[in-house]
Amino acid sequence: MKKEEQTGIPRRMFLHGIGTAGVVMGVAGLTSRACAADVPRDSGGKVIPGFEKSGKTAPADGKGWRSVSNRKVRVGIAGYGLCRFGAQFFFDKHPNVEVVAVTDLDPGRCAGLAKACQCDKTYPSCEEMIKDDKIEAVFIATDAPSHARLAVEALKHGKHAASAVPAVFGPNAEKDAEMLLKAVKTSGRKYMLFETSAFHSDCYALRQQYQAGALGKLIYSEGEYYHYKDRTLGSYNPKTGKIDGNGWRRGLPPMWYPTHSTAYYVSISGGRLTEVSCLGMPSIVDHLKPANNSYQNPFGTEVALFKTSEGGMSRMAVGWDMPIAHGEKGRVYGQKLGYEPKVNRTRPPLPPGVSGGGHGGSHGYLMNDFIESILLDRKPVVDVGDALNMTIAGVVAHRSALNGGKWMKVPQYEL
Numbered sequence: 001m002k003k004e005e006q007t008g009i010p011r012r013m014f015l016h017g018i019g020t021a022g023v024v025m026g027v028a029g030l031t032s033r034a035c036a037a038d039v040p041r042d043s044g045g046k047v048i049p050g051f052e053k054s055g056k057t058a059p060a061d062g063k064g065w066r067s068v069s070n071r072k073v074r075v076g077i078a079g080y081g082l083c084r085f086g087a088q089f090f091f092d093k094h095p096n097v098e099v100v101a102v103t104d105l106d107p108g109r110c111a112g113l114a115k116a117c118q119c120d121k122t123y124p125s126c127e128e129m130i131k132d133d134k135i136e137a138v139f140i141a142t143d144a145p146s147h148a149r150l151a152v153e154a155l156k157h158g159k160h161a162a163s164a165v166p167a168v169f170g171p172n173a174e175k176d177a178e179m180l181l182k183a184v185k186t187s188g189r190k191y192m193l194f195e196t197s198a199f200h201s202d203c204y205a206l207r208q209q210y211q212a213g214a215l216g217k218l219i220y221s222e223g224e225y226y227h228y229k230d231r232t233l234g235s236y237n238p239k240t241g242k243i244d245g246n247g248w249r250r251g252l253p254p255m256w257y258p259t260h261s262t263a264y265y266v267s268i269s270g271g272r273l274t275e276v277s278c279l280g281m282p283s284i285v286d287h288l289k290p291a292n293n294s295y296q297n298p299f300g301t302e303v304a305l306f307k308t309s310e311g312g313m314s315r316m317a318v319g320w321d322m323p324i325a326h327g328e329k330g331r332v333y334g335q336k337l338g339y340e341p342k343v344n345r346t347r348p349p350l351p352p353g354v355s356g357g358g359h360g361g362s363h364g365y366l367m368n369d370f371i372e373s374i375l376l377d378r379k380p381v382v383d384v385g386d387a388l389n390m391t392i393a394g395v396v397a398h399r400s401a402l403n404g405g406k407w408m409k410v411p412q413y414e415l
């Protein structure tokens with residue numbers, strides 16, 4: 001394995017961005033220092049798709065925005081890994097938020113997150129941070145396998161919880177889904193999945209149209225998440241504590257990361273994916289061969305056909321091994337024309353200082369929606385039922401692909 005792949009840090013960063021002091025701190029500590037001056041990049045030095053500058057990003061001028069409350073929600077943030085995700089959502093800029101604490105298991109990354117969020121208080125782990133009585137809400141941007149466990153812990157401690165995608169992970173998905181649903185119901189707190197496709201401008205516009213009845217039922221929908229990975233992206237490796245090539249992203253079954261696609265049905269209609277038949281093709285990419293990843297996953301691309309709760313059809317695809325395929329996109333086709341002129345399809349203004357940010361200008365909207373759902377005691381745009389359907393649908397799809405496309409029921413988890 002190449003050195004770059006082991007660390008997930010581009011070679012040019014080693015050459016240009018890191019001095020002797022960095023070498024003394026060790027690779028884990030360096031990741032945040034190296035990244036602080038730059039956008040998240042893959043092991044080849046390319047900007048990770050979704051983090052490039054986008055013309056669709058809303059300006060941070062606050063024009064037209066109205067606060068729904070005078071109070072500030074006290075937030076704790078966990079996770080500053082390869083994508084430095086804890087600092088990507090502008091929590092520290094929102095007039096109704098006070099970031100009271102941050103955490104990452106790695107001290108260097110934790111310090112990087114504290115600096116990025118302009119927050120003095122740090123904890124050595126999310127588990128410790130969750131015990132802080134001052135904190136009302138947490139944002140969990142840790143490695144994917146830990147999301148459900150940490151969200152459940154936070155809810156049990158009476159906190160509202162928002163999580164990066166996916167909501168639950170791989171082999172434990174159904175068990176974790178039950179625990180998460182129970183924790184949301186018992187605590188009465190908000191849970192939201194920060195699914196970035198849900199606030200793409202096209203997805204937002206289609207949701208508005210659908211909810212106004214302009215589309216009728218959705219006959220057919222499609223979603224795609226294509227991100228070519230000839231080498232695995234770095235990610236948190238619990239065995240080393242580092243961001244390296246043997247973390248949770250190595251050989252990840254595509255449909256275990258389904259929500260950028262499945263959002264193009266679930267977050268538009270609020271409906272559910274109910275049954276699935278999925279196919280995959282054995283990959284020629286090294287880390288996507290079953291002998292080379294801990295998931296024994298053979299597939300680099302999986303394509304699923306779902307039945308929907310409206311009686312319609314939905315085709316959702318995730319691909320890591322098609323070099324020319326790229327992007328998070330989708331489309332829906334309803335029974336009606338799909339245009340109701342009175343419906344405002346433009347994403348609303350954001351608070352001053354908060355821009356749309358990455359992934360199609362969705363970051364600021366997701367954060368603002370979570371905060372307003374707490375302040376107004378309303379459903380967040382992707383609540384626990386939506387989040388679990390979007391995620392579990394993919395987990396079952398991968399199972400179907402391993403079984404040659406056998407039709408399987410998607411278990412349902414509802415509030």
Ligand SMILES: NC(=O)c1ccc[n+]([C@@H]2O[C@H](COP(=O)([O-])OP(=O)(O)OC[C@H]3O[C@@H](n4cnc5c(N)ncnc54)[C@H](O)[C@@H]3O)[C@@H](O)[C@H]2O)c1
Nearest residue numbers: 079080081082083084104105125126142143144164235236
């Ligand atoms: N478009 C999107 O929605 C999008 C894009 C990129 C990343 N993500 C998601 O964001 C999350 C973070 O991505 P990443 O690439 O930075 O991940 P990563 O694996 O590189 O880093 C995870 C970080 O979490 C920290 N961590 C793990 N357990 C912890 C704990 N108990 N307490 C405190 N810190 C802990 C690790 O030390 C590490 O720094 C992932 O789940 C990923 O799926 C979503």
